[in-house]
Amino acid sequence: MAAPHEELENLLFGDAAQNVFAVIDGASVPDLRYKLREMDPPQVCLYQGELEPDMEEVAPYLVQLEQDTDFAEWILKGWGKHWGVFALTSGSLRDLRQHFRKFTVVYDEKGNPMYFRFYDPRVLRVYAPTCTGEELETLFGPVDAYLLEGEEPAVAVRLQRGGGALSQSAVRLDGK
Structure with missing residues (x-):
């Protein structure tokens, strides 16, 4: 039986043809x-323009992950802490x-603007099942699958679309 961390790595990096991205919540991490500057993975802030330092700290970031890198190892240690969601895709950093x-x-x-915290697994886990087929097409775009924490940290939820519907599967990371 694989350890939870190993099982999560297998789910993320098991298909070499897929690019793996993390959409990370700066407000939760x-x-x-500091970690982005120190480890310097391919990354971009999802908020546009020049940000004030306090906004820069809480903004969401899109980061391309490579297996066995320091940043990937560090971000996987945040599993269960609502740090963000993972996107599996053949798309590029620019596409995402x-x-x-x-x-x-x-x-x-x-017409009032609101921040949509889709990158919080607690939000995406509840929002995605309410989407129509058209909304799923919009939500997924170039993303083949999302991987996120379940209600229990020992569960990984994989969201995919197919035939205009959402497909959800849960994988226990603790082997139970």
Whole structure:
């Protein structure tokens, strides 16, 4: 039986043809900006323009992950702490940046802007099942699958779309 960390790595990096990205919540991850500067993985902030330092600290970041790198090892240690979600895709960093930036701010029925924290696994886990087929196409775009924490940290949830519907599968990381 693989250890939970190994099982998670297998789920993320098991298909060499897929690029693996993390959409990370700066508001939930202590020292994220420091780690990004120190380890320097391919990355981009999902908020546009020049940010004030306090906003830069809490902004969401899109980071391309490579197996067995210091940053990937570090970010996987945050599993269970709602640090973000993972996206598996054949797309590039640029493709995903363009895709995800569409979701950072959404508008309510009165036209008021609101931040949409789709990168919080607690949000995406609840939001995705409510989507229509058309909304799923928009949510997924170039993403083949999302991998995120289940309600229990020992569970990984994989979200995929197919035939206009959402497919969800859960994998226990603790072998139970």
